Amino acid sequence: MSKDDEILRILEDNARVSDKDIATMLDIPVEEVSRIIKSMEEQKIIRKYKTVINWEKFGREKVYAMIDVNIHPERDRGYDSIAERLMRFSEVRNLFLVSGMYDLFVLVEGNNMKEVAGFVAQKLAPLPQVTSTTTHFLLKKYKEDGDILFDREEAERQPISL
Amino acid sequence: MSGIAERVRKVPVSGIRKFFDLVLSMDDVISLGVGEPDFITPWHIREASIYSLERGHTMYTSNYGILELREAISEKVKESYNVEYNPENEVLITVGVSEAFDLAIRAVVNPGDEVLIPEPSYVSYKPCTIFAGGKPVIVETIEENEFKPVVEDIEKKITEKTKALVLSYPNNPTGATLGKGDLEDIADIVREYDLTVISDEIYDRLTYKGEHTCFSSLNGMRENTVYLNGFSKAYAMTGWRVGYAMSSEEIIEAMMKIHQYSMLCAPIMSQKAALEAVTTGDRDVEEMVRQYSRRKKILVKRLREIGLSCFEPDGAFYAFPSIKSTGLSSEEFATRLLEEEKVAVVPGNVFGSSGEGYLRLAYAASHEDINEALNRMERFLTYSHD
Ligand SMILES: Cc1ncc(COP(=O)(O)O)c(C=O)c1O
Numbered sequence: 001m002s003k004d005d006e007i008l009r010i011l012e013d014n015a016r017v018s019d020k021d022i023a024t025m026l027d028i029p030v031e032e033v034s035r036i037i038k039s040m041e042e043q044k045i046i047r048k049y050k051t052v053i054n055w056e057k058f059g060r061e062k063v064y065a066m067i068d069v070n071i072h073p074e075r076d077r078g079y080d081s082i083a084e085r086l087m088r089f090s091e092v093r094n095l096f097l098v099s100g101m102y103d104l105f106v107l108v109e110g111n112n113m114k115e116v117a118g119f120v121a122q123k124l125a126p127l128p129q130v131t132s133t134t135t136h137f138l139l140k141k142y143k144e145d146g147d148i149l150f151d152r153e154e155a156e157r158q159p160i161s162l
Numbered sequence: 163m164s165g166i167a168e169r170v171r172k173v174p175v176s177g178i179r180k181f182f183d184l185v186l187s188m189d190d191v192i193s194l195g196v197g198e199p200d201f202i203t204p205w206h207i208r209e210a211s212i213y214s215l216e217r218g219h220t221m222y223t224s225n226y227g228i229l230e231l232r233e234a235i236s237e238k239v240k241e242s243y244n245v246e247y248n249p250e251n252e253v254l255i256t257v258g259v260s261e262a263f264d265l266a267i268r269a270v271v272n273p274g275d276e277v278l279i280p281e282p283s284y285v286s287y288k289p290c291t292i293f294a295g296g297k298p299v300i301v302e303t304i305e306e307n308e309f310k311p312v313v314e315d316i317e318k319k320i321t322e323k324t325k326a327l328v329l330s331y332p333n334n335p336t337g338a339t340l341g342k343g344d345l346e347d348i349a350d351i352v353r354e355y356d357l358t359v360i361s362d363e364i365y366d367r368l369t370y371k372g373e374h375t376c377f378s379s380l381n382g383m384r385e386n387t388v389y390l391n392g393f394s395k396a397y398a399m400t401g402w403r404v405g406y407a408m409s410s411e412e413i414i415e416a417m418m419k420i421h422q423y424s425m426l427c428a429p430i431m432s433q434k435a436a437l438e439a440v441t442t443g444d445r446d447v448e449e450m451v452r453q454y455s456r457r458k459k460i461l462v463k464r465l466r467e468i469g470l471s472c473f474e475p476d477g478a479f480y481a482f483p484s485i486k487s488t489g490l491s492s493e494e495f496a497t498r499l500l501e502e503e504k505v506a507v508v509p510g511n512v513f514g515s516s517g518e519g520y521l522r523l524a525y526a527a528s529h530e531d532i533n534e535a536l537n538r539m540e541r542f543l544t545y546s547h548d
Contacts, residue, residue, distance in 0.1 A: 001452075010456070017529070024463045025456035155202055159185040160178055160195035160506055162285050162334075 003028060007036055008045070015049040052147060064093075064109055064138035065116045067124065068102035070131045079103060082129045091119045102134070113137070173289045177512035181496070185506050192535045193506040194523040197334065199398035199479070201526075203435070204446040207397065210438035211431045219430050225422040226414075227255020227406070228433045234440045235406055239391075243376035245384060247408040254414050254421060255428045255436075259364045259392040259405040261421070264290045266360045266388040266407060267326070269416040271296035275325035280311040281514025282482075284334045284362070296325070302516040305473050305484065309338035313347045320351070326358040329377055332365035335513045335522035336482045337475020342375040349380045358413075359387045364405070365478040367396040367447050370455045372476070378408070385410050388417075395478075396447050397439040402432040454479050457525040457532055464536040465523075468543055479526040482510065486519040488547045496521060498546060503538040 001009075006026055010017055019037065023030040040046045055062055073079050079097055086106065087095050094107035106124070110116035116137070125133050141149050164171055178195075185191050226232060232249035240246050247253050256262040263286060271277060273295040279287045280301045288298040299319050303309045316327065329348070331340040340348075352359055361377040378387040392405025407417055421427075458475065465472040465483045472483040485495050492509035499505050510520030525532060 006452075014529070021460055021529070024459045027459065157193075157196050157198060157200065158182070159191065159193045160182045160508065161197045162176065162178060162508070162512070 003032075004036055004040065007033065008040070011037075011046070011049075052145070054149065062109055062111065063113050063116050064107060065120070066136045066138060067106040067108060067120060068134040068136075069104040069106055069124070070133075071103040072129045072131055073103075074129065082127065085127070086124070089119070089123060091116070091123075169292055169295070173292055176285060178508060181500070181506065181508070184497075184500060188500075188504060191500070191504045191506050192527075192531050192538070194525070194527055194532070194535050195506040195508045196524050196526060197480075197508075198400040199395065199450065199526050200528065201398040201450055203397065203399050203402070204439075204443065207399070207435050207438045207443060207446075211402075211435035214434035215431055219434060221430060223255075223427045223430050223433060225418055225427055226251075226253065227428055228430070228437065231255060231433050231437045231440070232406075234437060236408075238440050239376070239389075239408065243379045245376060245379045245389075245408075247389075248411070251411045252408055252414050254407045254418050255433060256392075256405050256407060256421065257403045257425055257428050258394060259362055259390050260286060260403075261425060262390045262392070262405050262407040262417075263287065263360065263362060264294075265417040265420050266390065266409075266413075267291055267294045267296065268420050269413060270326055270358050270360075270388075272325070274323060276319075276321060276323040277325060278316060278319055278327040278357075280316075280328070280330070282309070282333075282335055282510060282517035282520070283328070283330050283513060285513060287328050287330070297323070299324070300514060300516075302514070303336075303338070304516065305520075309333060309336040309473065309482070310340055310344055311348070313351060316348070317351055320355050320357075324355065324357060326360055327352065328360050328362070330362040332369055332374070332475075332477020334365065334478050335480050335508070335510065335517065335520075336473065337478050337480050338473075339369060339372070339374070339477040341372060342380075345375055345377055345380055349377075349383050352386055353382060357386065359383070360390065361387055362390045364390065364392050364395050366391060368451060368454060368479060369477045370451075370458065374477075388413055393436050393439055396450075397443050398446075398450065399432075399435065399439065402429075402435055404428050404432040404436045454525060457527070457529060460529065461523060461525045461532050461536070464533070468536065468540040470543075479524055481523045481525060482517075482520050483523065484520055488543070490547060492518055492521060495546075499539065499542055502546075503542045505535045505538050505542075 010022055019033045020030050023033045071079055071082055074081055086092055091108050092106055093109045096105040098105050108116055108119055120135055232253040236247050236249040236253055267290050271294045276297045276299045277291045278301055279298050280303050291298045301311050301315050301319055303311050366374045378384045378389045388407055388409040390407050393399040461481050462472050470483040472481055475481050492511045496507050496509040508522040510517030
């Protein structure tokens with residue numbers, strides 16, 4: 001595995017590991033780590049550093065809906081023009097073009113159900129290219145982006161063993 | 163008069179018992195004292211075992227263990243080390259390396275036979291030898307020799323009673339490894355004195371520098387060696403209790419006899435999980451090894467930064483720093499560190515008297531815990547001695 005690859009894996013798992021610790025882990029000078037990270041930031045391989053937050057635990061309930069959208073593609077521009085329009089809405093968290101029964105998969109976030117329903121009814125469905133929408137409200141998140149989200153009973157090791 | 167047999171009575175209970183109780187009575191302890199992975203067994207391995215239970219695999223297996231598992235292990239060992247063992251009669255599935263070691267000793271030692279055990283080393287070898295009626299003879303290893311057993315030191319301890327030599331590399335607690343050259347030097351005296359080698363290679367996959375050499379892969383050593391390995395460390399499967407022994411048909415049959423009458427077989431659900439592990443667990447092992455390797459570097463560097471000299475461990479998941487500069491004994495240091503800074507480590511002397519003046523710190527712990535434990539140790543060092 002290349003140094004670049006290793007650095008990406010370390011940061012993907014924990015973006016707060018210091019350059020100094022990464023340098024120790026990989027046995028290379030800290031300047032080299034900083035240089036590699038900077039270069040990958042410039043190339044936009046590293047796009048940004050975020051925090052995984054359990055908002056529910058913080059006391060803020062968000063409402064999510066996954067919406068399957070059928071589109072009438074435009075000549076020459078296919079699905080891109082409608083996608084570019086949709087992705088600018090801050091309510092839209094994820095937007096994917098998919099194969100199968102539907103064309104676009106949209107994940108919408110709102111503070112309450114009314115907000116999400118309003119977005120679908122007023123912003124999404126009336127677009128001329130949109131031929132149909134199917135909205136699934138999210139009931140519970142189990143796993144998101146590779147992280148298991150609900151608290152489980154942790155298996156405990158004995159405090160000392162030989 | 164005690165009703166307990168003499169040879170059992172004279173073996174003390176493990177030296178960490180009182181530590182264990184002390185840790186349990188305290189809150190917020192960071193423990194680098196644990197001798198097992200901090201990973202949970204990978205899900206696909208657990209799932210394979212659950213699936214086998216669902217299908218009703220709840221019976222005894224062959225005394226040797228499930229044939230398919232023996233075949234898979236045999237294949238893997240051949241692929242990794244180019245040593246061939248016949249899965250029919252040269253492989254025995256055991257309840258961990260712990261049982262495998264006990265069987266090996268009982269199979270080869272006659273009353274009064276001497277067994278050479280390099281120390282510091284894992285704590286079971288000496289008691290098991292005594293329980294089997296043998297006499298442990300300690301070969302001390304020292305930091306100056308990278309905790310490798312020196313051939314002359316081994317040779318000095320050989321008498322006409324010497325039956326076996328225990329090798330345990332990568333080593334718990336020192337992290338020492340033996341290269342091919344080191345092992346070849348040992349093989350020479352094994353040949354000369356016709357010793358049986360019991361080689362506990364449970365940490366073979368956790369080797370961070372160079373390649374692990376399997377002792378029985380050396381020229382002529384296959385017949386003299388009982389090769390022991392298991393699933394506990396590499397696959398994070400300590401609680402499953404499954405391991406194996408490989409050797410000549412004669413030795414394996416002898417070990418199987420004891421196993422047959424005392425254990426019958428290893429639990430079937432654990433054998434099913436082990437089968438999944440050997441056949442499809444390589445990627446998990448590689449990922450865990452990568453993580454251990456990173457943590458090791460952080461731990462060793464921090465130990466040196468706070469002023470403790472530390473031998474570079476190239477295997478297992480332990481660092482074994484010297485605390486001789488503090489003037490404290492291993493026990494004093496470990497007890498005070500626990501009481502005053504709530505960091506649990508294992509005093510080196512429990513692994514043999516040559517471990518006095520050292521501590522065993524496991525880096526099978528999270529990066530955060532390692533950093534916090536070392537910060538506390540640094541503080542402790544500022545006031546613990548003058
Ligand atoms: C060197 C060594 N051998 C054997 C064992 C026990 O292994 P198992 O879980 O396979 O019985 C350990 C556990 O700490 C060990 O460190």
